[in-house]
Amino acid sequence: MSPILFELLLKSLWETVAMTLASGAISFVAGLPLGLALVATAKGGIAENPWINGILGSVVNAFRSVPFIILLVALIPVTRLIVGTALGTWAAIVPLAIAATPYYARIAEVSLREIDRGLIDAVRAMGGNRWTIVREVLVPEALPGLVAGFTVTLVTLVGASAMAGAIGAGGLGDLAIRYGYQRFETAVMMAVVVVLTPLVCGIQGAGDRFAARIERR
Template structure:
C-alpha cells in the first residue's frame, strides 16, 4: 500500500511541508502585525474606552465582521485580481499568502479586542489618574496585562491558518493541501491523503504546544 512513498514522493512531501510553513508563517505574522493594532483601536474606541468614538468603532467593526464572515474559499476567488496585482500570479505559495493574511488580520483583531476587555478597568483608571497618555496606557498597561491572552489568540490564528492553507491547495496554492488534492484525490492515492492529514495534525499540535508553552511562561511573569 505504501509503495508510493519513494524518494521523489518524500521529497515532494518535504517541499510541500516547507511551503505550508512559509504560507502560515508569513501570513500569520502579517495578520498579527495588522490585527493587533486593529484590535487595540477597536478596544480604545469602544464604549467606555480611552478614545471612545462609537461611529468610528462601528465602521471599523463592520469591516472586520464582513471579512470574518466571508467563507475563505470565496475570499480566495474574490481577491484574485488583488493577488495577481501584488504577486504577479494567482497561484503558488506567494499568491496564497495574500488571502491568508487578509483572512487572519480581522480574526486576530477580534481576539486581541477580547483579551484587552479582560484587563482590569481599575488599572486603566489608575493610569489615567496619574496623567498617563493614551500611548502609555496602551504600552504599559493594556498590552502587558493582556499579553498572555493575545499570544493565545495569535496561536489560535496560526492553527486556523493551517487549515486555510490546506484549503488554498484547492486552487493551486501549494503546500500540503495541494499535494493531498493532486495526489490523494485526483490520482486516487488514499495513502497520500492519509499521510497529508497526519502531517497536518502533527504540525498543528506543534503550533498549539508551542503557543501554550509561551502563554504559561508569560502568565508566570
C-alpha cells in the same frame, strides 16, 4: 510511497509552514492595532468614538462573514496586483493574511477587554496619556491572551492554507488534492494527515507553553 512523492511531501510541508508563518506575522502586525483600535474607540474606551468603532467593526465583520474559499477567489485580482500572480505559495499569503487579520483582531479585542478597568483609571490618575495606557497597561496585561489567540490563529491558518491548495497555492493541501484525491493515492492522503497532525499539535503546544510562561512572570 515513492522517493519522488516523499520529496514532494517535504516540499509541500515547507510551503505550508512558509504560508502559515508569513501570513500569521502579517495578521499579528495588522490585527493587533486593529484590535486595540476596536477597544479604544468602544463605549467607555480611552478614545471613545462610536462612528469609528462602528465602521471598523463593520469591516471586520464583513471579512469574517465570507467563507475563506470564496474570499480566496474574490481576492485573485488583488493578489495579482500585489504579487504578480494568483498561483503559488507566495500568492496564497495575500488572501491568508487578509482573512486572518480580522480574525485575530477580534481575538485580541476579547483579550484586551478583560483587563481590569481600575488599572487604566490608575494610569490616567497619574497623568498617563493614551499611548502610555496602551504601552504600559493594555498590551502587557493582555499579553498571555494575545499570545494564546495568535496560536489559535496560526492553527487556523494551517487549515486555511490546505484549503488554498484547491486553487494551486501549493503546500500540503495541494498535494493531498492533486495526488491523494484526484489520483486516488490513499497513501499520500494519509501521509498528509500524519504530517499535519504533529504540525498543528506542535504549534498549539509551543504557543500554550509560551503564554503560560508569560503569565507566570
